[in-house]
Amino acid sequence: MSYQLIICEKPSAAMRIAYALGGTHVRRERYKGLPVFWLEIEGKRVAVVPALGHLYGVEQNSTGWSFPIFDLRWAPLKDRRKRMWIEAIAEIAKGADSYVCACDFDVEGSLIGYTILRYACGGVDIKAKRMRFSTLTKEELRSAYKNALGRLDYERVYAGKVRHEVDWIFGVNTSRALMDAMGRAGGGFEVLSAGRVQSPTLYALCRREVEINLHVPDPFWSLNSEVVIKGAKYPAEYKVKEFFSRKEAEDVAERCQGKRGYVKDVLVKRKRIPPPPPFNLGDLQREAYRVFGYSPSKTQRIAERLYLSAAVSYPRTSSQKLPHSLGLGRIIEKLGRTERYREAARRILEKGIVKPREGRSTDPAHPAIHPTGTLPKRMSGEEGRIFDLIVRRFFATFGEDAILEEREAVVEVNERDSFKVRARDLVESGWTEYYRPYVAWRKTEGQRFEVNDEAIFVRVDVEDKFTAPPERYTASKLIAYMERQGLGTKSTRAEIIDNLYRRGYIEGREIKVTDLGFAVVGILKRFFPELVSVKMTSALEGDMVEIESGRRDQVEVVLKVVDTMKPVFERIIEKYEEIGEELFGVMNQLRRNELGPCPKCRSGHMRIVRSKKSGKRFIGCDNYPNFCNFSFPIPQRGKISRSNADCNFCGFPIIEVKDGWKIWRFCVNAGCPSNKR
DNA sequence: GCAAGGTC
Incomplete structure (x- = not known):
């Protein structure tokens, strides 16, 4: 007997959907690690399966690290578990005769369902239905199933595809241009990046840095x-x-x-x-920074762990709503069984009417962050702190003015x-x-x-x-800025800020932009000013709205992006040397201390220099030509760094060269026996 | 090794 296949965005949603539609008659099994929920609806067999967020993504339709690349395809993401799940879903789909997309009702959700139905299930997207819901409550899910749209919401799907493709075309190509230009100038390899969200964010930090520098204290x-x-x-x-x-x-x-x-x-x-309203992710990140000094990404990681141990609800939410259907009274009662929360729970329940204060923000798929009533047996100190903050905030929403x-x-x-x-x-x-x-x-x-x-x-x-200069941003303030500007999403903002640190673009708790950060923004602004502007995101959103409403064609939008990018990359290639030199120079300053003191004069520092005559790079002392003429030849490719060891023969520093997977080391003393062969 | 977006 055949069955219907329902695709959901994630395991927790699949379980809610299965039990909402199947009542008590739900059979749960695992197939290649994939949870499958079997149930019956009005005599018809149904299989409910989860995805793990995106299972497919864009990649280039060729190999290598060349640029610019405009030819993209959709392919399974390179993650073992996801690939297993794709295989499992593909096999279950073979026995199905009808299909429903029940992913979160937003652009990314529609795309997640579409890519699976199209690429894993053999093009059955064309006969699939779409469930539309705004919360995962039983009533709403049942009605969403009964009133499912007779086709996929392709307009939303196409808007999502364009978002992915455009971000790849802008981001990956620009990042490669920066890295490649620096490499060719002799600056070796360093991960550099640019993108629709990170670059305007970095630009905002640069503007603040300039304001601070221009400030004259009175x-x-x-x-x-x-x-x-x-x-x-x-x-x-x-x-x-x-x-x-x-x-x-x-x-x-x-x-x-x-x-x-x-x-x-x-x-x-x-x-x-x-x-105060209950927490959404941004609120929680700001509050945890205020009371514990935790960075937004740290708070997010902790909240996700608490979610995985079932102590709190889904943290990647923008909602400030606590609908009654969550069983709020029951949650308070369960929390009240612990010594710590007994008194508060008793007082709230005593009032009789359990109605929380709510905020204005909503979320297409989740309520505000709240405790589930389950208390994990073990919590680290950090988890305990965040948990307590969430519980007490939850309690507070039931309080009087x-x-x-x-x-x-x-x-x-x-x-x-x-x-x-x-x-x-x-x-x-x-x-x-x-x-x-x-x-x-x-x-x-x-x-x-x-x-x-x-x-x-x-x-x-x-x-x-x-008189004081303007304050520097902290990660917490920066998240708030990004929220106001519509940069990134609740799930990505903290990670994108972390990335700016990792790239060496910014540093410090009170965020300072480094010379490298300034150099990258400067280059982007000269060659592609749109990429440092927050308008880039609003323009893309505008295009997406037009695609969603059927007024514009997805292919046309991507082609337009390619058309605007082509001349940009031509300009960049024309000025390749200039860009490379600029990045190389800055990188060298940053690496100055990394290579360590000059082994000959002991007062200068070793640095990488490029010969004006031959164009080749070598290690030299920064006291040249005044006090020192130390130099040492190095390979023209690869990342140069100081190793921890000194030479066994002469005690000079050992330098490391990394080129792809190859690593080799050598002593910087030209006269050392270790270099004579 | 590069984006930003989903999720464990």
């Missing part, structure tokens, strides 16, 4: 003051915040230091602070001098109780300042200051 003076009212100390702010001469500030300090004033006026404002009282007093010392004193009290702690220790506001006991209270100025200090 001196100014300010007062740092403290006042005691009713026995409590408060910082006080003088009515003038910036003085432009030290004398002015000193005069005020002299008039006020140690003096008694009185509270002339008090302004009280009450603010209602609703609970917090009420903050802000009191602002005007304190007068004499007729000329007055200060502002601010105090903030938590009147109703509401949700903040659940979110401790991650929120600092506390209820304050004791008296509050009132009109006519005495105020003693225990400190009025003059401070020398300078």
Whole structure:
């Protein structure tokens, strides 16, 4: 008897879909490692199988590392597990008589389903149906199955294909151009890269770096003051915040230091602070940076581990929604079985109505990040921290509004001098109780300042200051910038930032762009300014929308991209030497310290130089020609680096050359017996 | 060895 085949995006989704459609009669088996769910719907046999995200991707239709390449094909990704799953799905598809794509209802999901149905299942995409759903709830999945579209959503599929192909054409070709130009200039091999998302991100960092460099610090003076009212100390702010001469500030300090004033006026404002929304990935990454100092990629890795151990829900989500169907009451109850969360869970459940605060962002396939109620037996310290942050944030969304009282007093010392004193009290702690220790506001006991209270100025200090340059980005701030600009996706942003570090384009926690980063952006801007612009992404998105709505043809869009890129690469090839020299020069600076001190004069550094006469590269001392004439010939190809060892014969440094898979080492002393053969 | 996007 034949059956229907339903393709899903990932294992967890396949399981949800299988149980939603099959009720209790689901039989689970493994075929070549692939989970297969067998069930019946109205007497018809059905097999539900998962993919692992993309199983197919674009690759060049030729071999080698030449450029530019425009001829691409879709092929299985080079991953053993994925290849096994493709084989397994292909065999199961042979026995099927109808097909349904039940991947996430977005561009990438539609493409994942399409490539599998087309390339693994023998072109059955043309007779497949498409389930459309926005959450993986039972009701919605059943209705999505019943009302499935009678064909694949090809418009969305084509938009996805174009996204992949265009990114490859821009990214891989430009990266190869950079690497190749540097290699030919004698700079050896180093991984360099450029792309639609990473290059505009790096450009934004460069612009900030330039602003910082252009900043001229102006001196100014300010007062740092403290006042005691009713026995409590408060910082006080003088009515003038910036003085432009030290004398002015000193005069005020002299008039006020140690003096008694009185509270002339008090302004009280009450603010209602609703609970924060539940986490999506970006929120979690920013919050974990704020409270633990974790980088976004670290937080993501930890959250993914917690997801794999079933402690938290799917972390790669942009949703800030917690639909009732998640069984929120049950989750709270399960968490409440542990000592740690007992009290909070009890108080939330006591209220009766379990309704969380939600945020505005949604996600086509997942709810906000939340605990599942399962507690993993073992968690590392880091996992425990992130887990606790997620649990307490989840609890907080069920809390009442917090009420903050802000009191602002005007304190007068004499007729000329007055200060502002601010105090903030938590009147109703509401949700903040659940979110401790991650929120600092506390209820304050004791008296509050009132009109006519005495105020003693225990400190009025003059401070020398300078106007500050704009702040550097941190990875956390950079993620927020990328989100605002629509650069990358929730799943890729952290990884792309990591990549910029790995390439040596940026460094430091407060991100600084290196000379190499500047050189790459400079070259891109000269030859292909669009690639450093955030508009590149919006333009591609515009094209994708037009393809999705059927107004434009996918092939035409890719051809247009090829047409705009061809002259760009021609220009690059014309200026190959210039580009190569520039990268080579910068690389050399970076490698200066890597090669180590000069073994002859001991004060300079070894570096790679290129002879003006012969065009060949060699190792020379950077004290040449003034104090030192050390030199040593090296192979013209390959990456040069200092090895950890010194020569056994003469003690000179050993240099390593890596060219593809070949590695060889030699001593940099031309007169050393190890070099005589 | 190169992009950006999905997923373990």
